[in-house]
Amino acid sequence: MIKINDLIEKLDLDKKIELEDIPEIDLYMDQVIQLFDNKFAKTDSDEKILTKTMINNYAKAKLLFPIKNKKYTKKHIILISLIYHLKGALSINDIKDTLNGLNKKIHEEDDLNIDDLYNSFLEINEKNVTNFKTDLQSRVNDVSSLLNESDQKDLEYFEQLLCIASFVNISNLYKSAAEKLVAEIQFKDK
Numbered sequence: 001m002i003k004i005n006d007l008i009e010k011l012d013l014d015k016k017i018e019l020e021d022i023p024e025i026d027l028y029m030d031q032v033i034q035l036f037d038n039k040f041a042k043t044d045s046d047e048k049i050l051t052k053t054m055i056n057n058y059a060k061a062k063l064l065f066p067i068k069n070k071k072y073t074k075k076h077i078i079l080i081s082l083i084y085h086l087k088g089a090l091s092i093n094d095i096k097d098t099l100n101g102l103n104k105k106i107h108e109e110d111d112l113n114i115d116d117l118y119n120s121f122l123e124i125n126e127k128n129v130t131n132f133k134t135d136l137q138s139r140v141n142d143v144s145s146l147l148n149e150s151d152q153k154d155l156e157y158f159e160q161l162l163c164i165a166s167f168v169n170i171s172n173l174y175k176s177a178a179e180k181l182v183a184e185i186q187f188k189d190k
Contacts, residue, residue: 002144002163004137013129015040016122017081019115026071029055032080040084050084058083061092063099065107075106078118085125089175094182101185139166 017039027035029052036050058064064079072080079099086095105112143162147155 002140002159004140008133008136012042013132016125017077018122019118022074022077024074026069026073027077028071032072032077035077036080036084050080055080057092061096062103063092063096065103075114078114079103079106081118082121085121089171089178090182094179097182097185135170136167139163139170142166 017035021035021039032055033050033052037048040049058080059067063083064076067076079102082099082102083095086098090098102114102117106114140163143159143166147159147162
């Protein structure tokens with residue numbers, strides 16, 4: 001049987017960059033990378049969370065409003081954090097379409113309170129994690145109850161197989177919904 005609490009613990013779902021983690025002073029690229037590595041790096045992985053190449057590609061693709069003097073503002077870091085969260089499911093073009101309106105508002109309006117928007121994102125993220133934990137347990141329970149009704153020789157393997165298929169299926173459904181919203185997203189200049 002799948003130990004759901006062990007699985008959830010391994011996922012490190014509580015990792016995030018809070019507003020308090022972002023300095024009020026502008027940072028050089030290496031400092032931005034270090035901030036993300038400190039928050040998101042997995043101790044058992046050599047995988048890079050954020051690299052110079054990634055940040056340069058984000059800038060070239062215009063996912064970020066222009067950088068001045070090779071320094072990244074708090075607003076840049078917030079955008080990079082949003083990109084980090086979106087890139088797991090969306091293409092760079094979809095991310096660009098999604099963030100285009102926000103980038104324009106940041107670049108053109110000094111009074112935009114991106115801190116409030118980012119806090120709302122973090123709050124939604126926290127609620128999503130809570131709901132995810134409940135939903136994950138429910139999906140595992142559904143699979144277990146279906147398999148317990150049958151006499152399977154390789155019960156543990158089939159349970160894992162069906163859980164993986166279920167998790168991927170729900171992920172694809174959410175991804176399709178997000179992509180549909182991206183296709184319909186509208187930013188109106190005011």
